[in-house]
Amino acid sequence: MPSPEKAILLAAFGSRLPGAEASLEILRLRTKERYPDFRVETALTSGTVRRHKGVASRQSRSPEDILKGLAREGVKRLAVQSLHVIPGDEFKSLERLVAGLKGADGFERIELGRPLLGNADDVALVARTLLSVLPEHRQGGEAVLLMGHGTRGRANLVYLDLADELRVLDPCVLIGALEAEPGLAAKVDELRELGVAKVHLMPLLFARGVHATRDMAGEGGGSWRTGLTAAGFACEAHVRGAGEHPELAEIWLDHLREAVEKLFA
Numbered sequence: 001m002p003s004p005e006k007a008i009l010l011a012a013f014g015s016r017l018p019g020a021e022a023s024l025e026i027l028r029l030r031t032k033e034r035y036p037d038f039r040v041e042t043a044l045t046s047g048t049v050r051r052h053k054g055v056a057s058r059q060s061r062s063p064e065d066i067l068k069g070l071a072r073e074g075v076k077r078l079a080v081q082s083l084h085v086i087p088g089d090e091f092k093s094l095e096r097l098v099a100g101l102k103g104a105d106g107f108e109r110i111e112l113g114r115p116l117l118g119n120a121d122d123v124a125l126v127a128r129t130l131l132s133v134l135p136e137h138r139q140g141g142e143a144v145l146l147m148g149h150g151t152r153g154r155a156n157l158v159y160l161d162l163a164d165e166l167r168v169l170d171p172c173v174l175i176g177a178l179e180a181e182p183g184l185a186a187k188v189d190e191l192r193e194l195g196v197a198k199v200h201l202m203p204l205l206f207a208r209g210v211h212a213t214r215d216m217a218g219e220g221g222g223s224w225r226t227g228l229t230a231a232g233f234a235c236e237a238h239v240r241g242a243g244e245h246p247e248l249a250e251i252w253l254d255h256l257r258e259a260v261e262k263l264f265a
Contacts, residue, residue: 005076006263007039008256011063012083012243013090014044015209023207023243027083030253035260039075041066045090064097071106079259081113083206083243083252086158088151091115113259116206116242116251117158125251127165130173133245135200135238143172143196145187146204147216147224150180172196175204178215184224188231198234201225207241 008031012024024042032040043063061069063080070078080098084091091114098112117123134144148159159177166173172194176187191199201224203212216224217237228235242248 001037002039003037004039004074006037007041007070007075007078008035008260009063009066009070009078009080010040010042010083011045011080011094012042012206014046014049015207016049017209017213021207023241023249024083027243027249027252030249031081031256034253034257038079038260039070041070045084045094063094067097067101071101075106076108077263078107078110079113079256079263080110081252081256081259082115084115085148085204085206085242086117086151086155087115088149088153088155092155109263111259111262113252113255115255116248117162118255120161122251123158123161124165126248127162127169129247129251130166130204131169132247134173134202135236138200139198141172141196142198142200143174143191143194144170144200144202145191145224145228146173146175146202147211148175148177148204149211150177150183152180156180178211178224184227188228191228191231191233196233198236199228201228201235201237203239204242206243208239208244209241212239212241 010027010031028040028042043061043066045063082091082094095112098110101107101110117126150156159175163175166175174187174190176182176184201216203216205212214220214223217239218225220226225235225237
């Protein structure tokens with residue numbers, strides 16, 4: 001039975017699409033298996049997604065509401081694990097929330113686990129791991145283009161660092177950003193320089209939400225799939241979220257392990 005004084009909160013951006021919940025459920029179940037004596041909760045950091053879920057859903061509660069509720073219920077040691085990809089705005093908001101609760105009445109210890117690409121070592125590890133989850137039927141000379149979300153400020157430079165690591169490992173594996181640079185236009189230029197005829201699209205997003213299914217793989221005029229096809233490339237889209245790949249999920253779980261160990265250091 002879980003201890004009433006120990007808890008883990010898994011915090012993901014969230015998505016409006018029902019199928020997108022698979023990544024979060026996979027991480028929740030694996031966390032419960034590894035930490036049977038911890039209470040495990042989940043939260044969505046996107047206010048827009050929470051409002052879409054509706055007040056009747058447990059997923060409508062904010063991370064702040066859940067954390068304050070856990071404190072009221074007697075939890076003393078709490079690990080909060082970010083399920084974001086980069087340390088962007090959503091992670092920074094979560095970081096500020098956790099920092100504000102340190103030393104507060106109720107919690108004796110609270111620790112935050114970093115996102116997937118939290119530091120330079122993570123970038124190198126994720127690059128190597130990504131090569132193990134590429135489409136198995138990819139042929140020699142075919143490229144893979146990963147879609148990241150993109151963000152403002154210095155956090156967006158993480159994508160450039162990852163691109164550099166991937167270029168050394170496999171020059172035909174690229175990454176671009178949906179809402180920042182380098183965007184699709186820059187990636188089309190790179191693909192042409194590589195001389196490839198076919199491109200496999202994959203999301204470097206935690207879940208298979210709207211960005212993966214519509215903005216990357218959709219048939220609409222603004223999707224990456226449509227843009228690559230118009231540019232003359234054969235294109236195949238793979239919409240599985242990063243959290244659905246056990247190899248990548250393991251990296252988030254390792255960050256959680258570090259946070260849990262700090263609770264008792």
